Amino acid sequence: MQKPLKIIFAGTPEISKTILEKLLESGFSIDLVLTRIDQPAGRGKKITMSPVKHLALEYDIEVFQPHSFKNNPEAIRKICSLKPDIIVVVAYGLILPHEFLDIPTFGCVNIHVSLLPHLRGAAPIQRAIIAGDKESGVTIMQMDAGLDTGAILLQQSIAIEETETAGTLHDKLALLGSIMIINYLNNYKQIKPLPQDNLVATYAHKIDKSEAQINFNETALIIERKIRGFNPYPGCFTYLNKERLLVWTAQVVKETSNCSPGMIIGYYQDGILVACGNKSVIKITELQLAGRKRQNAKLFSQGYPDLIGMCF
Secondary structure (H helix, E strand, C coil): CCCCCCEEEEECCHHHHHHHHHHHHCCCCEEEEECCCCEEECCCCEEECCHHHHHHHHCCCCEECCCCCCCCHHHHHHHHHHCCCEEEEECCCCCCCHHHHCCCCCCEEEEECCCCCCCEECCHHHHHHHHCCCEEEEEEEECCCCCCCCCEEEEEEEECCCCCCHHHHHHHHHHHHHHHHHHHHHHHHHCCCECCCHHHCCEECCCCHHHHECCCCCCHHHHHHHHHHCCCCCCEEEEECCEEEEEEEEEEECCCCCCCCCEEEEEECCEEEEECHHHCEEEEEEEEECCCCCEEHHHHHHCCCCCCCCEC
16 A cells, blocks of 8 residues: 655645645645745735635644745754655745755645746736637646746646636636646656746736726727736726726627727617727626726616716
8 A cells, every 4th residue: 555645735825725625625634734924915904814724724734834945944944854755836925945845755846827838927827818828727847946947747728718717717727736736646656747848938927906907009809808817806997087997897899999099989788888999899898986896887887877978
């Protein structure tokens, strides 16, 4: 009978929680959970535990939250003392130095939500949708000192649907990643690493909230992709009568317009038509005024009887 693996899990946000939960449900024992320090969150900036920490405490797993592993010999000694076979890393959020990566017998494996070497970096889900990619996927990779540059252990693709948001793709990739890491841990001795081709690598840079402000000079197609790519976070936004509002769903329509970009040129029960760059038109179908609930276009337009001719 094969000796059970000694596993350390490192992760912080919801996608990490999903994968950790699936590992535990599948019978894997986790010796230690690493996660980012508790952070202020929400309007009240209340100090809040990460989703991974919440789950670990529910399962009575020890949680370790160092500020950093770099120049932190005490933290490194703690990990060494556990003598892990494998460390599974999913959106942890800390830089892991060489001395950390060298600790586990079979290395550190990372679950990255793109088809590496495409979209290395912090925001592969959002960047894939915004770029109009037709597929995404999950890569299980052997970690090295570079940014998502390690050898590929497993990789599987999924289609990006035409109405896909970052939220829906996130959930699909979390489940796929769970299946793949379980497969890897059950078969790691038979899986051979495949080096990445650095010459074709692309990068998914971190999201800046300012990117989510809609620029109606861009084409309707680009705007629609951004609305999906920034849903649910940070949410695309614009202004009407100096009021900030979020735009959650929209569609590209076949109509054209010679009106100035940002001008409302029509509205129906199912959407508000807005002129965009290159004479294109977008139909906004769901909006949200600051401090209020989401509204469909019909309800929103009831508060603005003279919408046509107004400008975002």
